[in-house]
Amino acid sequence: MTDIKKVAVQMDHVSGIDITGDTTFALSLEAQARGYQLFHYTPDRLSQRDGEVYASMEVMTLKDEVGDHFTLDEAKKVSLSDMDVVLLRQDPPFDMNYITSTHLLELIHPKTLVVNDPAWVRNSPEKIFVTEFTDLMPKTLITKDPREIMDFRQEVGDMILKPLYGNGGAGVFLLNKDDQNLTSLLEMFGDLFVEPYIAQQYLPAVRAGDKRIILIEGEPVGAINRVPAEGDARSNMHVGGKAEAIELTPRDKEICDRIGPALRERGFTLVGIDVIGDYMTEINVTSPTGVREVKKFGGADIASLFWDAIENRKKNGGQFVL
Numbered sequence: 001m002t003d004i005k006k007v008a009v010q011m012d013h014v015s016g017i018d019i020t021g022d023t024t025f026a027l028s029l030e031a032q033a034r035g036y037q038l039f040h041y042t043p044d045r046l047s048q049r050d051g052e053v054y055a056s057m058e059v060m061t062l063k064d065e066v067g068d069h070f071t072l073d074e075a076k077k078v079s080l081s082d083m084d085v086v087l088l089r090q091d092p093p094f095d096m097n098y099i100t101s102t103h104l105l106e107l108i109h110p111k112t113l114v115v116n117d118p119a120w121v122r123n124s125p126e127k128i129f130v131t132e133f134t135d136l137m138p139k140t141l142i143t144k145d146p147r148e149i150m151d152f153r154q155e156v157g158d159m160i161l162k163p164l165y166g167n168g169g170a171g172v173f174l175l176n177k178d179d180q181n182l183t184s185l186l187e188m189f190g191d192l193f194v195e196p197y198i199a200q201q202y203l204p205a206v207r208a209g210d211k212r213i214i215l216i217e218g219e220p221v222g223a224i225n226r227v228p229a230e231g232d233a234r235s236n237m238h239v240g241g242k243a244e245a246i247e248l249t250p251r252d253k254e255i256c257d258r259i260g261p262a263l264r265e266r267g268f269t270l271v272g273i274d275v276i277g278d279y280m281t282e283i284n285v286t287s288p289t290g291v292r293e294v295k296k297f298g299g300a301d302i303a304s305l306f307w308d309a310i311e312n313r314k315k316n317g318g319q320f321v322l
Contacts, residue, residue, distance in 0.1 A: 205277030218260035
């Protein structure tokens with residue numbers, strides 16, 4: 001028997017999610033099936049006073065029915081210390097609001113188990129964490145210096161330029177080696193973003209797909225391939241990318257073997273990595289997606305594997321144990 005009874009989900013409001021592909025919904029639905037009581041709140045309702053972290057929450061009940069997928073009871077102020085598990089699942093942008101929520105959640109973790117570990121989420125931005133494994137990546141530059149970016153393009157040719165803390169394909173541009181829009185684009189980025197940008201060598205293999213590999217406790221448990229729409233360099237499904245079944249290659253397994261220990265050391269239960277051809281481009285630790293798509297194509301029930309892992313952690317004081 002598990003000692004998990006109450007699970008709070010810090011998420012974008014449940015009314016606005018697309019349940020056909022939403023990983024937070026899949027994880028919550030499995031928690032409900034195991035008899036856990038679900039509590040719903042959005043990050044703007046998170047508060048801290050005199051050392052207590054609390055939020056205005058609703059008890060949430062879910063149904064796997066499009067258009068009628070949730071009910072919420074009356075909102076009440078609840079201490080997060082009364083929860084057994086908190087899922088940190090709101091989508092980026094990874095801004096100061098997101099960072100502040102990790103500081104607050106860190107006050108209750110690990111006595112109340114927060115997944116993924118909020119301190120390591122804060123210290124492992126997707127596009128920076130991955131740079132610890134430079135030999136597994138395409139050539140990558142992080143900077144706000146226009147001259148550096150221009151020199152980088154001169155070296156690598158076609159490149160991708162994107163915000164360092166963006167998500168979902170927003171603000172991602174493919175620039176060929178002769179594109180005359182780079183200067184203008186850098187001016188626009190300078191007006192929009194205070195942070196550096198990321199420039200990355202373009203990988204033509206993306207036309208065959210951008211693979212999302214999902215790992216539980218540092219071990220690969222499933223993958224889908226996301227093929228960009230015709231005329232678009234982005235493979236994100238909500239901008240037209242098409243999901244399809246795919247198997248892991250020996251190179252995929254090599255990448256997972258390399259990063260697995262680092263994921264376990266940081267307490268990351270659920271992670272999604274992006275792989276194009278032979279190269280990893282991101283390690284997603286904030287609110288990785290793809291769980292429902294993997295199951296749809298006949299793969300593992302990752303939501304069930306996730307809660308198996310959480311139950312194991314709870315039995316071992318919140319720590320990962322092989």
